[in-house]
Amino acid sequence: MQQTLTIGKLAKKTNVSIDSIRFYERRGLLAEPMRTEANYRCYPLDTAARLRFIKKAQKLGFSLDEIKGLMDLQHDPDATKADVKAQTKEKIKDILEKIQDLTRMLAALEKLDASCDGHGPTAECPILEALAADDSQGCHH
Amino acid sequence: MQQTLTIGKLAKKTNVSIDSIRFYERRGLLAEPMRTEANYRCYPLDTAARLRFIKKAQKLGFSLDEIKGLMDLQHDPDATKADVKAQTKEKIKDILEKIQDLTRMLAALEKLDASCDGHGPTAECPILEALAADDSQGCHH
DNA sequence: ATAAACTCTTGACCATAGTCTAGAGTCAAG
DNA sequence: CTTGACTCTAGACTATGGTCAAGAGTTTAT
Incomplete structure (x- = not known):
């Protein structure tokens, strides 16, 4: 029991289409996941949270580029709350x-x-x- | 003195780009105008009014397709004010x-x-x- | 063992409202 | 009469947010 999901499972879990998930990966909103020997993407469980983040921010009117910006801030040790607040x-x-x-x-x-x-x-x-x-x-x- | 405008004159008069005017023609928002021997479009003066109509309706949030619908109603003898009101x-x-x-x-x-x-x-x-x-x-x- | 279901990549396609380019032809001013 | 400004067509490209298809390979269930 590895803690990973196939793209199909992730899609079902999050109600985001497989195509959209791959699209977000191409756009840099999702990191490139590990692969199985057969080259299948295997996602850590917390990717679902990332997708939830994307969908919620989208509902608030953020574009994908802006969402990428917010998520990059989130993992940038030099970024401040003031940066997020400004956006x-x-x-x-x-x-x-x-x-x-x-x-x-x-x-x-x-x-x-x-x-x-x-x-x-x-x-x-x-x-x-x-x-x-x-x-x-x-x-x- | 014919009462016609070249596309460039029409563009300047209406502040709509030449490309947009040709685009509206392709989309059926402007009728195909007469041509000179050299195949230049020559627009009757009232085309400017039609462009004004398009731009105003666009400002009100109508899409080009909707605007086409409104303009078609305008020239349809069977259309009623109620149709326009409904839109x-x-x-x-x-x-x-x-x-x-x-x-x-x-x-x-x-x-x-x-x-x-x-x-x-x-x-x-x-x-x-x-x-x-x-x-x-x-x-x- | 085989068929159904799943996944892979690449690349095309949808709508919206245009903009821009290339290459050819035309018109007006000096 | 030549140069610059204008126009023509067809088709490519922009941004946004995806969706779909083809053709190949993989996994799962019976």
Whole structure:
């Protein structure tokens, strides 16, 4: 009973596809695991934790590159909590910005929606008219 | 004085790159324009309005395929304002969902951020620990 | 012993929204 | 009339996060 998993077992255990696991390895998010004589990957049990880390960080909006950065920090003896905190704050800023952009879009769309009674042909649809409107007049040189 | 523009003039007028204009044509967002004898595209002036439409709808979060759908509705005599309104409402729903997802991410990240004092090495960083935590215990079969 | 299930590598492919390159042809200004 | 700016096509390349297929080898179950 060695404490290792085949890629298939690891995939099932973590709900991450075999292809994704190999993809993460290529991208440097997972270390290259030991191999059996037949060249099969055999993963130590804690690789599952690493995959959990990846999936959770992904849900929080980190890209694979950013996740790699976080995991590298984790194993860098010279890295500080402040480094991790800085990346977290960076991400918070990103997300706030996205929320603001989406809120503006939402307001614009709701205004369009309210302007249209929803009856008749598209010929004079205020939504389409608003999108087609030429506001290039706003900036004369 | 024909009322047409070369692709370069159109690009400058609309701030859309020449490559993007040709790309939109390939994707069916712009009709194939007339050509000169030398096979140069010559655009009627109102193509600029169509490009404005595309860019505005894009800012509102519509994908190119969705924008194509909207523009097709615009010229379909059987399409109704209700069709446009339905797509707008669909988009509003999408955007609300995205905002909710991002808001949840934000809350999670802010909680992580607050849990870390930002001093010392990463060894016991609560942010990294939270990401690494195994919550698979929540679901025993 | 043999078939099913698993794994390996390499490389192509998906969507999205473009950008860039090469090589050829065209147009305008000096 | 030549040089520089513009345009043409086809196809490759970017980033992101994977998925899929082919063809070969391995392991497991019956």
